[in-house]
Amino acid sequence: MKKRGEIKKFYHYSFPMQAALVTCKKPNDGVNAITVAWHTPLSKKPPLYGVSIAPSRYSHGLIEKSREFVVNFVPFKLVDKLQFCGSRTGRKTDKIKETGLTLDESEYSDTAFIKEAYSHLECKLYDSKKVGDHTFFIGEVLNVMYEENSFKQNLINLEQVEPSFYRGGKTYTSCKKDIKKF
Amino acid sequence: MKKRGEIKKFYHYSFPMQAALVTCKKPNDGVNAITVAWHTPLSKKPPLYGVSIAPSRYSHGLIEKSREFVVNFVPFKLVDKLQFCGSRTGRKTDKIKETGLTLDESEYSDTAFIKEAYSHLECKLYDSKKVGDHTFFIGEVLNVMYEENSFKQNLINLEQVEPSFYRGGKTYTSCKKDIKKF
Numbered sequence: 597m598k599k600r601g602e603i604k605k606f607y608h609y610s611f612p613m614q615a616a617l618v619t620c621k622k623p624n625d626g627v628n629a630i631t632v633a634w635h636t637p638l639s640k641k642p643p644l645y646g647v648s649i650a651p652s653r654y655s656h657g658l659i660e661k662s663r664e665f666v667v668n669f670v671p672f673k674l675v676d677k678l679q680f681c682g683s684r685t686g687r688k689t690d691k692i693k694e695t696g697l698t699l700d701e702s703e704y705s706d707t708a709f710i711k712e713a714y715s716h717l718e719c720k721l722y723d724s725k726k727v728g729d730h731t732f733f734i735g736e737v738l739n740v741m742y743e744e745n746s747f748k749q750n751l752i753n754l755e756q757v758e759p760s761f762y763r764g765g766k767t768y769t770s771c772k773k774d775i776k777k778f
Numbered sequence: 779m780k781k782r783g784e785i786k787k788f789y790h791y792s793f794p795m796q797a798a799l800v801t802c803k804k805p806n807d808g809v810n811a812i813t814v815a816w817h818t819p820l821s822k823k824p825p826l827y828g829v830s831i832a833p834s835r836y837s838h839g840l841i842e843k844s845r846e847f848v849v850n851f852v853p854f855k856l857v858d859k860l861q862f863c864g865s866r867t868g869r870k871t872d873k874i875k876e877t878g879l880t881l882d883e884s885e886y887s888d889t890a891f892i893k894e895a896y897s898h899l900e901c902k903l904y905d906s907k908k909v910g911d912h913t914f915f916i917g918e919v920l921n922v923m924y925e926e927n928s929f930k931q932n933l934i935n936l937e938q939v940e941p942s943f944y945r946g947g948k949t950y951t952s953c954k955k956d957i958k959k960f
Contacts, residue, residue, distance in 0.1 A: 639910025
């Protein structure tokens with residue numbers, strides 16, 4: 597039997613979705629990291645990736661200024677870092693320092709990436725659009741890096757990597773190793 | 779050790795992502811169904827949901843004409859239907875008939891939804907934007923429905939429902955029942 601969901605929580609009915617950690621360059625040094633679940637690939641040529649961020653978030657202004665960001669995919673064993681970076685503001689906290697995550701220099705961007713991520717996309721701001729109460733930042737992907745053995749022929753190796761999915765509220769899950777292949 | 783991924787397959791490095799079945803009204807009767815992995819919530823107020831679709835796809839023109847679509851979330855046991863609807867064109871095939879999926883009338887839309895879906899979002903076209911080689915269709919969510927017991931307090935009940943995730947190529951996976959709660 598079908599029941600009606602709460603419209604103000606409509607997005608929960610599309611979860612779980614991957615929880616990614618977006619790094620954004622701070623004006624002087626270092627980066628802020630924000631956990632996002634509202635993000636998607638958009639185009640192949642050029643390679644475009646979109647992330648929806650509320651204007652109130654510290655990262656929103658950082659991306660507007662630096663005009664770049666990195667999308668980092670972090671394994672489930674570090675899910676407590678994702679929860680931390682999704683629930684604190686970088687205005688008051690150095691989230692990288694607090695979480696103990698480590699940074700490394702991106703090759704195609706001035707925004708550092710998270711070393712513990714099993715893959716990351718280095719993006720230059722291509723366009724942005726106000727969409728309702730959020731801004732949809734569209735990045736052109738200039739570089740893709742991954743941790744050795746975590747992908748095989750461009751496909752994630754679920755024997756090696758456990759991705760992090762956000763289920764809503766303060767809850768997360770991961771995906772099965774089993775693959776259905778057609 | 780970090781390795782470089784193929785930029786033309788950048789989106790695989792963000793997978794797995796939920797494979798959703800988007801229904802689009804045909805000009806006369808019935809719907810076409812297209813499997814998408816490039817989709818995301820965008821805004822709370824108004825409630826907005828975005829789907830990226832290539833102009834070559836039959837569904838692209840259907841959404842442009844009808845100015846609505848429904849995002850259906852289908853359980854993993856029907857993953858063969860997802861693969862079918864992602865790899866065939868509705869120009870030549872009645873995908874609903876071929877897959878044996880069943881339709882029911884939406885309450886807030888003229889586009890039918892998939893009865894076998896455990897949740898669906900009825901969307902009216904709010905805006906669309908050409909983004910690289912795809913069109914990003916932004917729908918305002920007018921109604922959210924779910925199958926009884928598949929959600930509890932707006933959160934998916936993974937004891938009852940096994941969502942479908944696309945891993946790239948012709949491969950799929952699902953998510954674990956275990957939940958990490960903070």
